[in-house]
Amino acid sequence: MRSNIAVAAILLALAGYVLVAANALPFGTFHVPQTAFFPKILALLLLMLSGVLLAQTLVGTEVRRASERIPPEGWIRIGVTLAMLATFALVLERVGFLLATFLLMVILLRSIEAQNWRKVIAVALATAVISYGLFAWLLGVPLPAGILGI
């Protein structure tokens, strides 16, 4: 219920934003529609649909499957994982593929479901080397070398 109202509010704001932002683009006419034509129609449609969702939620006719509650440790796992992925994106080109991948794997393997250290190092090392070999050598993808220089 609360999540529906929040989503509807965000969508209404988004639709409003698109309508305003599209003003900077030429709309054309119905005879010769231009760049802003389609986005504006969609924004109006979104406005209408979000309104319906809001109304359905408030009246209580919206069929809802309750999603399972996430326990606090679940949120922590999600937070840590996302933070690691974002950090990977930030440092990848500076640190280099091999080192960044190895570190990412070590942290994820320890944080999601703590594996023992020997396994962590073995899996992380193998993954970094194998994926580098597969992508850089076999497929010729230019992976960043970074501080290791390879």
Place this chain on the structure above:
Amino acid sequence: MDLLANVGLGFSVALTPINLVFCFLGTLVGTLVGVLPGLGPVGAVAFLLSLTFKMEPASAVIMLAGIYYGAMYGGSTTSILVNIPGETASVVTCLDGYRMARQGRAGVALGIAAFGSFIAGTVGVIGLMFLAPLLGRAALRFGPPEFFALTLTGLTLVAYLTQGSMIKALIMATLGLLAGTVGMDPISGQERFTYGTLTLRDGFGLVPVAMGLFGIAEVLENLAHIGSQSVYETEIKGLLPNAKDWKDSARPIARGSLLGFFLGILPGPGPVIASFVSYAMEKRLSPYPEKFGTGVIEGVAGPEAANNAATAGSFIPLLSLGIPTSAIMALFMGALMIHGIQPGPLFIAKYPELFWGFIASMYIGNAMLLVLNLPLIGMWVRVLKTPYGILCPLILLFCLIGVYSLNANVVEITIMLAFGIGGFLMRRAGFEGAPFILALVLGPIMETSLRQSLLISRGSFGIFVTRPICAVLIALTAAFLIWPVIRPKKRSVN
């Protein structure tokens, strides 16, 4: 005779060593993602899409198709042995498949699932072979108004068939269409909503968005509830069903094949719906419906056949009309377009070796899957025992590398993560990702055909109701939208 020559041409393409290797790789990866809960076929195809850039188009399509139908095979293994569906089209297989395993008949359940899939897969391919060229020829007469109406009907039908709230699916489709307007205007080339970002000039990339919505979001969902899943410890023996098993399964497999194929053609998650409808139908036709859910073989044979036939059916609208009808078909379209190939009415005539090679590869792939799934079942059981704590970092890393390797662009990783977080939160609020990704791909087609139609009609929307095919499609769209509002409030839940 034409047909025979075409099939011959197809096999000459599919049987080249390189294409055999890619077919095998596709079915192998497909079985793997099918077996492992946590990464579905959409995520896997999105990931491997970046690897297909340097391949021949035929090899690329052959491999990606292998992943799709391979996942349908693999999914049943997890349903039967763990009671967790490896992917959504195998949800109903849990009902009777897992019960059969508990009764010591895991081998037979796995066997009939594989044989049923093989038979249905073959039936589906035969149907595809006959129907796609026919529809392609008919579609040659389609103009922009028909294409607009077709995309509109497709998206509405996807929303109508969704398992959750229809209004939410429509919202996701609208958001997908809006996301599709980011980048250059397909007609004038003017930039829209790019905010000076170079990456967004070509719009949101299909791969980062799909990987975010289907790869990252799925992993986040699993991270929330890492539970202990136990593989049912039983000796798997007697994979070959006996005469009575065959007698009980023959009709469900036949019905499931036909039903699945036709439901697969419709927009939406064809294989998922096909498996549910097949289960419901078998239960209704059975002399002992009360036994369904306690381990009857019909409950495995029918749905497993249906979901495999549906995979073949779902290629028809894409290959003959150029309209993808599900998230995975949207990715296929992306794979073809990367190679400069536009699927649509002219596709089969222009690229016969590609179309027929792909068809032939599906026959070969189905046979490969039988070998991969039956004698090698022990290997898949061991794979299933991989702890999630190891699997999950691997999936995430694949997503990261898969997206980065597209254009060596870190911004695309950020886009993937953003869609992953958004997709996860939206999913928790009851919004599915499939209508979004489909709309993202259909958006430019829809916009171009709408604007061209209005140019032709000098601004009159009447063009959509005065042309017969258009009128029928628009009437169907209206019916899908109105029916949920006026139908009697009785929901039957299987």
